[in-house]
Amino acid sequence: DGGITQSPKYLFRKEGQNVTLSCEQNLNHDAMYWYRQDPGQGLRLIYYSQIVNDFQKGDIAEGYSVSREKKESFPLTVTSAQKNPTAFYLCASRDRGHSSSGGNTIYFGEGSWLTVV
Amino acid sequence: AQSVAQPEDQVNVAEGNPLTVKCTYSVSGNPYLFWYVQYPNRGLQFLLKYITGDNLVKGSYGFEAEFNKSQTSFHLKKPSALVSDSALYFCAVRALGGATNKLIFGTGTLLAVQP
Numbered sequence: 674d675g676g677i678t679q680s681p682k683y684l685f686r687k688e689g690q691n692v693t694l695s696c697e698q699n700l701n702h703d704a705m706y707w708y709r710q711d712p713g714q715g716l717r718l719i720y721y722s723q724i725v726n727d728f729q730k731g732d733i734a735e736g737y738s739v740s741r742e743k744k745e746s747f748p749l750t751v752t753s754a755q756k757n758p759t760a761f762y763l764c765a766s767r768d769r770g771h772s773s774s775g776g777n778t779i780y781f782g783e784g785s786w787l788t789v790v
Numbered sequence: 791a792q793s794v795a796q797p798e799d800q801v802n803v804a805e806g807n808p809l810t811v812k813c814t815y816s817v818s819g820n821p822y823l824f825w826y827v828q829y830p831n832r833g834l835q836f837l838l839k840y841i842t843g844d845n846l847v848k849g850s851y852g853f854e855a856e857f858n859k860s861q862t863s864f865h866l867k868k869p870s871a872l873v874s875d876s877a878l879y880f881c882a883v884r885a886l887g888g889a890t891n892k893l894i895f896g897t898g899t900l901l902a903v904q905p
Contacts, residue, residue, distance in 0.1 A: 715880065715897040731892070763833055777822065779893055781833040
């Protein structure tokens with residue numbers, strides 16, 4: 674099946690610990706994204722990557738880091754510097770369809786819950 | 791700056807009745823507009839989008855949305871609601887020509903369909 678796979682679904686982090694959320698896609702998409710979802714605040718962009726070996730900070734990048742060594746993979750590390758990491762994290766990727774065919778749709782994985790214990 | 795507003799936190803409708811979930815946007819330039827649906831503990835599923843052309847866009851599960859440029863709105867509609875339509879709905883916008891192609895989301899509207 675083609676799609677975006679996030680793992681683990683549930684993750685618990687102790688204070689002062691770094692954790693990494695995995696995101697893999699087999700859709701051959703160039704662009705990938707990480708969003709954070711908190712109740713009542715919608716989705717906020719953490720980091721995005723438009724091509725391999727390149728990524729940019731989104732609106733709430735502090736306390737997070739990413740890498741993009743392969744087209745298929747865009748892992749997110751939540752560092753100890755992120756003071757309030759408990760949230761639902763969503764990975765997404767975007768196709769490169771042309772405007773005339775209605776491309777440029779962003780597709781999402783199933784999400785990962787991160788809880789601080 | 792780009793922004794999206796979903797003025798209703800929750801919409802309640804009886805099964806079989808028509809439903810509308812409202813969305814207004816603000817962008818400089820022509821917008822790409824999207825609707826997504828999220829079921830509990832799941833990722834977002836793409837429903838439909840407006841890029842150009844007809845103002846009425848048809849999407850998945852019988853949903854449609856009407857683009858209104860003068861009112862800067864993109865309301866989601868369905869002629870007859872189902873209980874299974876109960877979920878969280880997000881409107882999103884991206885401006886054409888932007889360097890980053892970032893998608894800006896509204897805060898979501900919870901649709902509750904009563905049997």
